[in-house]
Amino acid sequence: MKGQEFIRLASKLAAMGSRDEASCRSAVSRAYYGAFHAARDLLADLGFPVPFSPSAHVFIQRRLIGAGQADAHAVGSMLADLHRARLRADYDLNDVPAGTIQFAQSCVETAHSLDAIVVVCRQPPIFAEIQAGIAAYERKIGG
Numbered sequence: 001m002k003g004q005e006f007i008r009l010a011s012k013l014a015a016m017g018s019r020d021e022a023s024c025r026s027a028v029s030r031a032y033y034g035a036f037h038a039a040r041d042l043l044a045d046l047g048f049p050v051p052f053s054p055s056a057h058v059f060i061q062r063r064l065i066g067a068g069q070a071d072a073h074a075v076g077s078m079l080a081d082l083h084r085a086r087l088r089a090d091y092d093l094n095d096v097p098a099g100t101i102q103f104a105q106s107c108v109e110t111a112h113s114l115d116a117i118v119v120v121c122r123q124p125p126i127f128a129e130i131q132a133g134i135a136a137y138e139r140k141i142g143g
Contacts, residue, residue, distance in 0.1 A: 002037065009030050013030065014101065024104040031107040038114065042075070066140075075121060
């Protein structure tokens with residue numbers, strides 16, 4: 001299974017015309033996790049395996065943002081935005097906007113955009129630039 005399958009499910013949930021809050025919040029969550037797995041797979045392919053721990057979310061974001069490459073930075077930033085959105089949708093049921101179809105659709109659009117940029121990140125010479133940038137970032141932080 002690939003993360004894109006979660007993004008497709010999120011799209012279906014957000015496009016069903018369903019206005020129930022649970023479906024909207026679920027779409028946000030699935031959009032985030034689809035994007036998370038797309039970014040995690042990119043990092044693994046770059047040679048930077050992601051730990052299986054709660055810190056994995058920030059691990060991915062910081063390495064992509066810290067790579068010093070525009071496309072990687074965009075993926076890391078979008079992933080951070082989606083992560084915050086998922087936390088709102090999953091954990092704060094009193095956050096009314098986080099349960100709306102508009103919020104869900106926005107998150108799904110962001111996940112699709114992130115996935116498209118991940119495809120760009122896999123192309124030479126961008127792939128090598130990101131790889132070198134993350135290696136430099138890890139040396140800098142001692143990781």
